[in-house]
Amino acid sequence: MIQDITIILDSASRLAAPLLFVALGEMVAERAGTLNISVEAMMLGSAFGGALGSSVTGSPVLGLLIGIAVGLVVAVVQALLSHRFTINQFVVGLALNILVLGSTSFLLASIDMIPLQFGTWSIPVLSEIPLVGQALFEQKPPFFLLYALIPLIWWVLWRSRWGLEIRAAGEDPDSSTITGIPVNRRRRQAIYLCGALAGLGGAYLSVGVIGAFTPNMTAGRGFIAIAAVIFGGWTIRGTVLGCLLFAWADALRLALPAIGVTITPQVLISAPYLLALLAMLLFARGKRQPAALGRTFAPGKA
Amino acid sequence: MNPDPAGREAAPREEELPDREETASSVPLRDKLVFPVLLVVSIVVALLIASLFLEFTGNSPGTVFSAMIRGSVGSASALVTTINHMIPLLIVAVGACIAGRASLINIGLEGQLAFGAMFGAAVGLALPAPGFVAIPVILAASVIGGAVWAAVAAAFKYGRGISEVITTLLLNFVAFEVISFAVNRSWLLQESPSEAAYVSLNPQSDRLPDTAQLPFLASGEGFRLQFGIVIAIVVAAGAAFAIARLRWGFRLRMFGFNPRAASRFGVRPWVIGGSALLLSGAMAGLAGGVLLSGHVMRIRTGFANNYGWEGLLVGLVAGFGPLYAIPVAFLYGALRAGGGVLAATGVDQALVGIVQALIVIAVTLPSLYMIYRSRQRQARAIRDRA
Numbered sequence: 001m002i003q004d005i006t007i008i009l010d011s012a013s014r015l016a017a018p019l020l021f022v023a024l025g026e027m028v029a030e031r032a033g034t035l036n037i038s039v040e041a042m043m044l045g046s047a048f049g050g051a052l053g054s055s056v057t058g059s060p061v062l063g064l065l066i067g068i069a070v071g072l073v074v075a076v077v078q079a080l081l082s083h084r085f086t087i088n089q090f091v092v093g094l095a096l097n098i099l100v101l102g103s104t105s106f107l108l109a110s111i112d113m114i115p116l117q118f119g120t121w122s123i124p125v126l127s128e129i130p131l132v133g134q135a136l137f138e139q140k141p142p143f144f145l146l147y148a149l150i151p152l153i154w155w156v157l158w159r160s161r162w163g164l165e166i167r168a169a170g171e172d173p174d175s176s177t178i179t180g181i182p183v184n185r186r187r188r189q190a191i192y193l194c195g196a197l198a199g200l201g202g203a204y205l206s207v208g209v210i211g212a213f214t215p216n217m218t219a220g221r222g223f224i225a226i227a228a229v230i231f232g233g234w235t236i237r238g239t240v241l242g243c244l245l246f247a248w249a250d251a252l253r254l255a256l257p258a259i260g261v262t263i264t265p266q267v268l269i270s271a272p273y274l275l276a277l278l279a280m281l282l283f284a285r286g287k288r289q290p291a292a293l294g295r296t297f298a299p300g301k302a
Numbered sequence: 303m304n305p306d307p308a309g310r311e312a313a314p315r316e317e318e319l320p321d322r323e324e325t326a327s328s329v330p331l332r333d334k335l336v337f338p339v340l341l342v343v344s345i346v347v348a349l350l351i352a353s354l355f356l357e358f359t360g361n362s363p364g365t366v367f368s369a370m371i372r373g374s375v376g377s378a379s380a381l382v383t384t385i386n387h388m389i390p391l392l393i394v395a396v397g398a399c400i401a402g403r404a405s406l407i408n409i410g411l412e413g414q415l416a417f418g419a420m421f422g423a424a425v426g427l428a429l430p431a432p433g434f435v436a437i438p439v440i441l442a443a444s445v446i447g448g449a450v451w452a453a454v455a456a457a458f459k460y461g462r463g464i465s466e467v468i469t470t471l472l473l474n475f476v477a478f479e480v481i482s483f484a485v486n487r488s489w490l491l492q493e494s495p496s497e498a499a500y501v502s503l504n505p506q507s508d509r510l511p512d513t514a515q516l517p518f519l520a521s522g523e524g525f526r527l528q529f530g531i532v533i534a535i536v537v538a539a540g541a542a543f544a545i546a547r548l549r550w551g552f553r554l555r556m557f558g559f560n561p562r563a564a565s566r567f568g569v570r571p572w573v574i575g576g577s578a579l580l581l582s583g584a585m586a587g588l589a590g591g592v593l594l595s596g597h598v599m600r601i602r603t604g605f606a607n608n609y610g611w612e613g614l615l616v617g618l619v620a621g622f623g624p625l626y627a628i629p630v631a632f633l634y635g636a637l638r639a640g641g642g643v644l645a646a647t648g649v650d651q652a653l654v655g656i657v658q659a660l661i662v663i664a665v666t667l668p669s670l671y672m673i674y675r676s677r678q679r680q681a682r683a684i685r686d687r688a
Contacts, residue, residue: 035471086674087667091615094615095615098655098662099656101652105650106359106652108652223471223475226471230468266480267479267483270475270476270480273473277473280464281458293467294467298674298677
């Protein structure tokens with residue numbers, strides 16, 4: 001029993017890590033006012049970039065960096081079109097999702113690659129802790145970035161001037177402009193950060209967790225990250241909890257048949273979305289979405 | 303000075319009115335010429351990028367493009383295929399237009415379409431009836447199914463103040479799982495083993511009785527023009543009329559331009575916003591019903607096949623004008639039809655997606671750029687007056 005739990009927790013950690021990177025980036029973008037659905041494209045593109053990069057350069061680290069670069073490229077397109085030309089952000093996101101899905105599937109068919117994978121690092125002593133030791137301290141190297149990243153994002157968003165301006169741009173773009181905050185520039189910057197983090201998460205999926213690239217391998221994980229942000233009420237704590245919860249549901253779905261328990265798979269697959277909806281229903285007053293989320297801001301439009 | 307904040311906001315927003323019903327005289331001639339030129343340029347650039355991509359991967363661009371043209375408008379049967387693809391796109395786009403005019407962003411059309419079709423299939427399988435009863439009943443059930451799924455989002459929005467953008471997005475995924483659940487349960491909609499002609503990897507329901515098949519307008523060698531196109535055009539014209547002429551449409555537009563000002567004039571947000579969301583869900587459901595009884599004849603996982611997302615794109619490109627959506631839907635239908643032929647010629651299916659996405663972006667960009675331009679023109683006008 002103890003062993004089963006250890007294994008499920010470990011597999012949940014592995015599933016949660018890519019989701020966490022992506023969801024943290026998405027949270028920053030949403031705080032600035034973009035409901036960035038191209039996060040799916042960023043993740044899928046960078047998963048491909050990571051696999052290709054590690055196969056060409058022979059180094060998983062370089063693969064990871066190339067993955068981040070791909071995520072950034074998608075982010076630049078999204079940011080430029082939706083927050084410079086003020087094109088509806090959902091049109092841009094939908095088109096990018098289609099484009100990246102098509103290009104990666106097609107390129108995969110015409111390129112041979114042998115992606116490399118990260119080895120596992122195990123922190124001495126800490127990884128010996130029963131139950132959670134393996135899940136938290138015996139993972140692929142990029143996993144450990146999370147320990148620094150989560151407090152860093154918290155500090156940037158809630159303690160730095162830039163973070164304040166990001167949140168202001170997502171709450172009330174009109175007042176922000178009057179105060180002198182360049183709303184659309186902050187929104188673009190938030191999308192760049194989201195692209196880099198989603199790139200990290202996507203590349204981690206291909207070079208860290210799975211070790212290969214398959215067509216549409218993210219299969220809606222970007223949308224699950226969006227659901228995690230919503231579930232978490234646009235806070236760091238809630239987003240991390242959401243990612244962990246969804247990863248546990250996923251790990252359970254994979255592990256339960258082996259243990260001999262049957263739960264309807266459809267219930268577990270839709271759990272992230274149902275939980276996110278439920279959380280909003282229950283905590284609607286305390287955890288409010290950024291007021292200008294999803295709205296285009298066209299300066300000079302009075 | 304007007305002490306009323308709503309009043310202050312209402313005045314400049316009225317400048318937006320010409321944006322939608324852009325009158326011919328208000329647009330400078332230069333801008334009228336810019337649009338077609340821009341459209342041609344951006345399509346040419348997209349085709350060049352696609353050609354480079356094809357060349358680079360060892361395909362012949364000429365073959366690919368001629369196959370796409372042949373497959374979409376090259377012959378009578380190709381044209382009919384294009385129109386058949388256009389039907390669900392246009393109906394969904396009308397739904398997107400209704401929500402869009404109220405400034406509501408319904409990105410759950412894909413799920414509402416599938417959910418509506420599931421309702422239609424359930425009713426169609428439960429009530430074997432002659433065609434003149436079965437078809438209207440199935441379509442009505444689909445409409446109700448789509449509206450019910452949108453009503454969940456409306457209840458979240460007007461009950462608890464949760465943005466429809468988020469709920470409609472999340473409800474998509476829940477709808478797919480509900481359908482997957484239903485077609486995997488023998489006591490719900492799962493295909494009965496005796497009827498399964500072949501083992502399908504994709505779980506699905508039984509086939510609807512033949513009486514539930516929508517009639518065909520015309521048929522010939524290798525093509526059958528579906529009746530749905532009549533429904534789609536009627537729906538588009540009806541929505542255009544309702545938005546432009548009915549009192550409800552006037553309130554809808556007023557609510558869309560400025561909800562606060564509209565509520566001062568006595569427009570109740572939950573009535574107008576709620577009806578807009580429900581109607582747009584109903585349209586998505588109708589698209590699902592027409593797809594179901596016109597062509598697919600059973601509900602399965604993956605039933606919606608991106609018609610919902612692409613229909614939303616059609617509505618957005620058409621600037622939320624139901625009549626403008628007709629040519630745009632035709633174009634997107636042509637891309638689908640051409641892509642189908644391309645895939646049949648042995649070109650990788652994924653490539654079809656790329657060429658389609660590039661052309662989608664190429665077609666989308668200029669009209670959105672024009673909206674950007676007209677916004678800037680308004681901003682200039684406001685500045686000049688000030």
